[in-house]
Structure formats: structure tokens, C-alpha cells
Amino acid sequence: MTLDFDPLNIIISGVGGQGNILASDLVSRAFCEEGYFVSVGETYGATQRGGSVVSHIRLSKKHVYGPLIPLGESHVIVGFEPLEVYRILRDYGHDMVRIIMNDRPFYPLDVLQKKNEYPDIKKLVSLIRDLATDLKIIKATELAKKAGHAQAQNVVMVGAFAGSDWIPLEKNRFLEALEETFSGTNLEINKKAFESGFQAAL
Amino acid sequence: MTKFYWNLDQTGKRCMLSGNEAAARGALESGVQVITSYPGSPSVQILECLAAVGEEHGLYAEWSINEKVALEIAAAGSFSGLRALSVMKADGLNVAMDFLTTLHLSGIGAGLVIVVSDDPGAHSSIKEEDSRYLVPPAHVPLLEPSSPEDTKDILIWAFELSEKAGLPVIVRLTTRICHARATVTLGRIRAGKHSPRFPVETGFITAGRFHPDAHKKLDLAREQFASSPFNRYTGPEKPELIIFASGVSYVYGLEAMERLDVGERVGILKVGTVWPLPEELILRNLKRSERVLFFEEIEPFLEDQTKILAAQNWDEVGPITFLGKRSSDVPWVIKPRGMGEMDPDITTQALANALNVTFKPGEGQLREKTNCLPELDLPLRFPTLCSGCPHRASYWAIKTALELDGRDGVALGDIGCYALGVLPTGYGTIRTVHSMGSGLGLASGLGKLRGMGLQQPVIAVIGDSTFYHAGIPPLINAKNTNSQCLCIILDNDTTAMTGHQPHPGSGMTAMGETTPPVPLAELINGLGVPLTVGDPYQVKETIETILDLLQKGAPQVLLLQRECALKAGREKPAGRVYVDQERCLGDACGCSRFCGRVFSCPANIWDEEAGKAMIDDVLCVGCGVCASLCPQGAIVVESEREKNDPGF
Missing domain, CATH: 3.40.50.970 (Thiamin diphosphate (ThDP)-binding fold, Pyr/PP domains)
Structure with missing residues (x-):
């Protein structure tokens, strides 16, 4: 299979605590095993909880690229939180950007403290839809709860990414990466989470 | 666990490693035996990795009480004939400086490598310190890798260099190396098997009269630099412009050349051995072109060092235009937490300007569409103390x-x-x-x-x-x-x-x-x-x-x-805490939504429908602090989990 773009640039965005880094780890290992040159840049800094977290993933058949995607060059965005998707999309979205998004808001402290308002969610989603070539909305938190744990929404989203048909990689590569990462009950929950995301994106 | 990929005994295996894991791997492939650190981002994981496999490989690893002691413990290993590694963030190097600035005088035993992680952009620091400026007073060589793979290899070379020169060697990493992950090919693990002995006969004596010896050792290091595989020129014999780049900026420089498709016009020199400046190499490359563009993170250190060398050899190199941070040809781009971080847009823009090529970062149809959209006020997301902190x-x-x-x-x-x-x-x-x-x-x-x-x-x-x-x-x-x-x-x-x-x-x-x-x-x-x-x-x-x-x-x-x-x-299940909405008076209370808006624990959210406070049971850890502060006593702690047990 070939890439639509080389390098193909993918951004996974979310909020501290949502499991961004595990998701980018799964995706990058799956592509590495397939023989791609892969590089990942994680921006999380001092974020324990509640800050923005962004992973840049770059795939190439030519060589290893640097860890940061240039502005306007992200071909796929996998977003765990709609406000963060919109923030990333405006700066990094490629003209042909495609998006998979969990539309459940995670309110910033500023909003809880009533210093700022969270944008109207319907308006936010419609703006994102207007800007993207394709948008798949995944109810990842609910699917993760059904699979056994709300925390597995990141793996639901990786499943949806794998099922999106936008990327040249077999499902099994992702399952191998999952099996290397988890064991026992956690593996069962995460496999279920992955499968539910995969189905939801088809 | 994926965490242990870096420790696989499979030479030639390609796998994804972070810069930190790659540094740990490099140390393992070098036969390191003593590893010390005090936790500091972005390089925390290096010691964590090596400590986790310490028993397996017969290593000694410790979290020391601070970075100065960490370096002393590592030096004790080196003095006794064991290769040793000490890891610290830039702030920690300041703490260790008092000891470090004596080691060029006393000399060392086996290879002693210090990984120092700088944090351009201050992602997890309060400042953007460029630790390269601390190296001249310490009289120790400094190397800068440009990717995780390069990090693994440079660690191995650093141990050899340290032993050849008889000096500690600093490997400077930055956040975009430490917290990056990339495909790395594993080499052979070489377990260090030396038995330690402190050479009582000679000891390691620090005295000012050894200062000339230290300068000779730096000359030895410079000689090694001349043939170092970590310096590399790519480009035409006589380019219109030459880029000098160190660290991750080298990769951003390559990407800028690729994006602008100017490989025929521009050359790039990767400088992996940054101090003492490899004079012969720099002079040779200064003669290639009359225009030099510098890409490096935080301060213009390589730029200044190069200019000093050029001034010293002005008659040999002739007139040169230096384009860098000093001349504003590489702009200081102010980001949310600092201005020292480079990226592929800064390098592409600077290179385009230098060549008079049109380039605008992020321009495209999507940007045009975005510009037509109504301005949406996006709340920022500051880091917060965790719920129950x-x-x-x-x-x-x-x-x-x-x-x-x-x-x-x-x-x-x-x-x-x-x-x-x-x-x-x-x-x-x-x-x-x-x-x-x-x-x-x-x-x-x-x-x-x-x-x-x-x-x-x-x-x-x-x-x-x-x-x-x-x-x-x-x-x-x-x-x-x-x-x-x-x-x-x-x-x-x-x-x-x-x-x-x-x-x-x-x-x-x-x-x-x-x-x-x-x-x-x-x-x-x-x-x-x-x-x-x-x-x-x-x-x-x-x-x-x-x-x-x-x-x-x-x-x-x-x-x-x-x-x-x-x-x-x-470790422990949370006790359940909930708002008794019968007792919560909502906005009629006059508390100004105390639990959420004022006390502002992320688990204290607002039930818009009921107009009352509520608790997010996914986030709540059951500490019950909000219950003790609610003026109406409307928050109920169902199970008083070890109320008087602070958990120690």
C-alpha cells in the first residue's frame, strides 16, 4: 500500500490524563513494524492533568523526519476533545485534512471558574465539519464504558483510526501492538474498545 | 511492556524508541556500570529505564539527593574504573557545577558521561537555560545529537571520547529529542564487567597547577572531533549558502531544504561536536560559501563560537555574511512559554528569506477558509492541580x-x-x-x-x-x-x-x-x-x-x-462523595458556586439542568475536602475513607 502523502502527518490531540501518549505509541509501533520510518513528537510538558496534549506522528517510506509537523501540514487529526481539535485544526490542518473526533467536551479550569465560556458544542462541530474533507464523530467515551472502562476511550479512538480506511495499514498490526502493551483483563477491555471503535468508523 | 523495547537483546532490530530510551540504550551498549540522577524533565526516563534493568545487567543505579551528589556518585564509579553516567536537567547542571568544574583538573578514571537536558520552549521548566554556556568554564567537551537514533550512537562515542581525552563528556539533549520517538536500530548490549578499584597510588587531586593539562586534554578532544562521524556535510562543493546546525535543528534544516527544493543551491553542516569548536572542520566549511545560516536551539552559541573562530582567521576565510539570531535572520519566535524552541517553519522561513524565495508557513485553502470564519473565543487550558490534590x-x-x-x-x-x-x-x-x-x-x-x-x-x-x-x-x-x-x-x-x-x-x-x-x-x-x-x-x-x-x-x-x-x-478505591441537591441552594446560596468556581477542584462541576452543584464521579478521588468547605453542608462523604490516615 502507498501513502497519499509522504510524509503522512497525523496529529493526536487531547487533554492531560486522556491517554494521548499511549495512543500515539500504539499507532507509531504499528507503522514501525510495517517498515515505515516513523517519528513522533510529544508535547505535554508539565501537564499532570488538564493541560493540552498533542502528539505529532510522521510516517515516511523515505527517511525519518523531524518530530514536529509544519503548520498547515496535518493530513489526519485524531481528536479526543472537540475544543482541542478546533485549536489544532486552525493551525495545523492541511487543505485535505480528515478528522476522527470524540465530541465529548472536557471543560478547562477557566470554564469551571466562569472566567470563560466553552463554545457552543453544535457550532464547534459544524465549524470543524466545514473545514475538514471528512469528519467522523465517535462516541468514544460511551463505547469505552461499554467495553469496560471509560479510560479506554483512547484505544476506541485508535480503533476508529484503524477502521477509517484512510491509512495503508492492516488491522492486525494494531492488534499486535495492543497485545504487546496489555495483558489479562486490561487486554480484553482494550481489545473490545479497539473493536468497537473500528466498527464505529467503518 | 513496550517500555522495555529499548532493552531487547536483538541486534539489528528496528523499533520505536524515545530519545530518553535511546540514551539509556546507548549507555547499555557502552557497558555502563554506574548511573545516577535526580528527577528532572525532560530526561527523567533515562535513569528509570536503566534502574529497571539494573539487576539483570549488574548495574548500579540511584536517584541521588541532588545533582551535585549524583555527579559525585558517578565520578566515584569512574575513579574506580567503571564507566558511569549522570543525568540531569539544565537546572541540575547548575547545582552540579561546583564539582564539575574540578574534574578537568583531577582527571577521571573510566569514561564519565553527563547527559544534560535543556528545555527550549520551557515545556516543563521555569526557564530556557542553554547549558552549553556552562561548558567552557568546566573545560569539558559537549556533543549534541539530532535524533533518537543519533542519541544512542553519540552516547557510545561519548564514552570512548571521555576515556581518550581523560575528561567528562556532556551530551546535550533537548525536549524535542527526549520526548520524541523514532525508529532506532538496536546494537549489541555490552555488559560492563569491570571490578572496581580506587587507585590509591595516584588519587585524583585537584590543583590549579594542572590547568595546562586540562587545556591539553581539550586539544585531544578537538583532535577526535576532526574525524567524528557526528559531523557531516551534505550539499554541493560550493553552495550559495551553507547552514550550520546542531541538535534537532539539523533535522528541521534538512526539512526546510526539502520543502523549498533548494538542495542544488544550499549545503548543510551537521555539527555534533559543539565544544570545543572543531576548528579545522568549521574553517574548511566556512570556505565553501560567503553566506552562513545558523540553526540551533535557545541561544546563538554555535553562531558566536563560529564568529570568534572566523575573526581569528579572517585573512584565511575572507568576508562572510553571518545570518543567525544576532542578525535577526533567524527570528526569536515567541511561543506560549518561551522563545528558544526551533521548528520546521522557523527554519523554512529563514532559509526562504535568505534565498529570496517566497514562503508563508501554513498558507493554503484551509487557512483562507479559517480566516473567513467568525472569531471564536477559545478558552485556554492551563495545567491544574489534580482533583483531590x-x-x-x-x-x-x-x-x-x-x-x-x-x-x-x-x-x-x-x-x-x-x-x-x-x-x-x-x-x-x-x-x-x-x-x-x-x-x-x-x-x-x-x-x-x-x-x-x-x-x-x-x-x-x-x-x-x-x-x-x-x-x-x-x-x-x-x-x-x-x-x-x-x-x-x-x-x-x-x-x-x-x-x-x-x-x-x-x-x-x-x-x-x-x-x-x-x-x-x-x-x-x-x-x-x-x-x-x-x-x-x-x-x-x-x-x-x-x-x-x-x-x-x-x-x-x-x-x-x-x-x-x-x-x-x-492504589486505593475512592470513597464516594456526592452533592445532596436537596440541600444545595444553587445560585440562591450566595456562595458564588464555591465548590466549582472558587475552590475549583476539577471534580466539582455544575449541573446546568438542576442549577445545582454536582460531582464528576470519574474525576473525584473522594478526599472530602469540598464537603468540609461547603457553606450549606450539601456535599456528602459516603464512606469516610481513612479520614485520619494521611496515607503514609
């Missing part, structure tokens, strides 16, 4: 006590999770954050100004790990000078900020062995400073205690003990 309760108590005291009192802090006390999540309670332990030093100073008319009560907050690292000398100082200040130790029983590493109070070593702890209370009692112990979750009692202690005329310590909520939450 004991620091939140402590800061509420400190802030309230200072207000009730009414004498314009001040609280000072330093580095750790509790540095968030300067932000809204900690109510802006602390008014200084400088370096490890500095809040207590400053408080010791302010406390002495009382005799000169200072009226304000003075509090210093300091974390438990920080107290061991740098809090003991300023506390002794306050005691010795009888300075009137209150030291509040926020003891959460771990090094929380960097991911829960053990410290001397934990009773656990980096390699997972139990060890007798050094309890803070005994330490402070031993110093003879009056000590009060409390639980931050008991907010009202804590406020009263602070008010009382602020009246005392001598230094005091208040030890607030409660386990980190993140750590506790992983």
Missing part, C-alpha cells in the same frame, strides 16, 4: 490564613507540582518561584528584615523531595539567624511532578530495594526547629494552625502530610 487544600488554607491574619503576608515557593500555586489553580498563593529550595532561602532573608521594619508575615512552601534536595541548608540558616518565617513542607510522600520517583523519605531505592527512610519529622526535630504536623485535608484545623504559627517569633516548620492523590488513587 493535597496541595489545593494546603493552598486554600495558606491563602485563607494570610487573609485572616490581615498583615499583608506573603507566601514564597519553588519548583515542583506546587509551583502551580502561582496559577489560578493554586489561587495565586505563592509569589516567587525560582530554583530548588529558593522559597525557603528567600523567606529566611525576609524574616530577618523584620528588625528593619518589615511588617509582613512570611511563609515558604516546599515539597518533600525538594526539601531533601535543597531545603535543609536554608532551614538551618533560618534557625541559625533566628529568622521569623514559617516553612510549610507540602509532604505528599513522593517526587510527584516527574512521575512519582522515590526520595530519601520513601524507604525505597531506584532499583526497588527497601532501605531505612529518613523521616522529615525526625530530621527537623534533630535541627531543633519547632515542628507542627498536620493533615492538609483537615482544612479548618490547618488554617488555625497557620494563624497560630504566624504569631511566633522564631522559625517554625509545619509539616503537612497527605499522599499524592494521583498515587493514592491508583
